Amino acid sequence: MIVDTEARLIVSHGGTLVDRTGERPDDLDALETLTLSSRELSDLDMLASGGLSPLQGFMGWEDYESVLESMRLPSGLPWALPVCLAAVLAPKGDRVALADEHGRAYGVLEVEEVYAYDKEREAQQSFRTTDAAHPGVASMYDQPDLYVAGRVTVFERVMPPFRELALDPAETRTAFAERGWRRVVGFQTRNPIHRAHEYLTKVALETVDGLLIHPLVGDTKSDDVPSATRVECYRVLLDGYYPDDRVLLAAFPAAMRYYGTYDAQLIFDEFEPHELDIEPMFFEHSFFCRRCGSMASAKTCPHDPDQHVFLSGTKVREMLAAGEPPPEEFSRPEVAEVLIGAYRS
Numbered sequence: 643m644i645v646d647t648e649a650r651l652i653v654s655h656g657g658t659l660v661d662r663t664g665e666r667p668d669d670l671d672a673l674e675t676l677t678l679s680s681r682e683l684s685d686l687d688m689l690a691s692g693g694l695s696p697l698q699g700f701m702g703w704e705d706y707e708s709v710l711e712s713m714r715l716p717s718g719l720p721w722a723l724p725v726c727l728a729a730v731l732a733p734k735g736d737r738v739a740l741a742d743e744h745g746r747a748y749g750v751l752e753v754e755e756v757y758a759y760d761k762e763r764e765a766q767q768s769f770r771t772t773d774a775a776h777p778g779v780a781s782m783y784d785q786p787d788l789y790v791a792g793r794v795t796v797f798e799r800v801m802p803p804f805r806e807l808a809l810d811p812a813e814t815r816t817a818f819a820e821r822g823w824r825r826v827v828g829f830q831t832r833n834p835i836h837r838a839h840e841y842l843t844k845v846a847l848e849t850v851d852g853l854l855i856h857p858l859v860g861d862t863k864s865d866d867v868p869s870a871t872r873v874e875c876y877r878v879l880l881d882g883y884y885p886d887d888r889v890l891l892a893a894f895p896a897a898m899r900y901y902g903t904y905d906a907q908l909i910f911d912e913f914e915p916h917e918l919d920i921e922p923m924f925f926e927h928s929f930f931c932r933r934c935g936s937m938a939s940a941k942t943c944p945h946d947p948d949q950h951v952f953l954s955g956t957k958v959r960e961m962l963a964a965g966e967p968p969p970e971e972f973s974r975p976e977v978a979e980v981l982i983g984a985y986r987s
């Protein structure tokens with residue numbers, strides 16, 4: 643089926659979906675190699691796929707300054723955080739190979755610029771704190787002191803943890819268009835989906851054509867539910883409770899960037915309404931209310947909190963570890979079963 647995705651869907655951020663994949667150069671072995679951290683490697687892969695469109699490489703000084711000062715690229719396009727590549731020394735040549743910590747090369751960078759940066763200032767501007775107790779700040783303080791900027795070409799893609807869930811932006815756009823979706827809501831999570839989040843994804847889906855469930859499935863160190871278990875939870879939930887032709891499950895390949903609980907919502911206050919082609923949807927915490935006899939939130943339920951089925955994260959973990967499923971009003975039994983199985987093994 644040939645589908646004109648551009649005609650049906652909003653345009654990519656900045657106007658064009660970037661593709662920075664290419665051929666492995668013949669002189670690769672002769673190039674100096676920069677070793678990338680896992681976060682930089684995932685950024686490199688997103689640069690390749692257009693997941694960071696319109697960026698074509700790691701940011702130079704002008705882009706970096708503009709993003710730190712105004713959360714915009716110099717063109718005025720909204721852009722929240724720097725995407726930079728740190729290095730100990732300035733490369734000698736005009737091209738460098740980009741490799742992981744095992745020395746496996748994934749791409750090449752055309753060195754356009756090397757510059758020193760102020761870590762405390764970046765921490766303050768990006769994370770609103772200079773305190774190294776913040777994990778994002780701590781990892782930035784640990785990185786080398788120079789940034790190397792330039793366009794990248796990626797000849798080898800990073801092996802994703804779940805191949806069947808790894809869809810590039812061009813592939814999700816094609817999938818949306820094939821299903822005839824024009825308006826799509828995305829839900830990003832790093833947790834199993836219980837009834838509360840099932841509810842809000844469905845409330846959102848009621849207003850659009852399709853739902854993209856977009857879980858982070860890379861290493862999330864503090865996560866006590868392993869990725870494989872969470873992916874299994876998503877599958878049983880989608881199989882049992884969502885219509886097949888309205889939902890797409892695809893992994894979100896970005897490394898985690900540490901926000902506060904509501905920062906991902908508050909950041910939209912920095913931009914004018916409709917400045918972004920996407921429309922943010924904000925939800926309150928939701929729960930099952932026994933008096934309402936349905937899922938609800940503080941916005942939609944007038945009843946006393948003792949009517950609400952609420953379980954703390956600690957309580958849920960205790961129940962699952964004891965092999966006891968949480969109430970059906972809190973978690974679907976199929977999802978609880980997967981989680982209990984994971985605790986047993």
Ligand SMILES: [Zn+2]
Nearest residue numbers: 931934943945
């Ligand atoms: Zn109620």
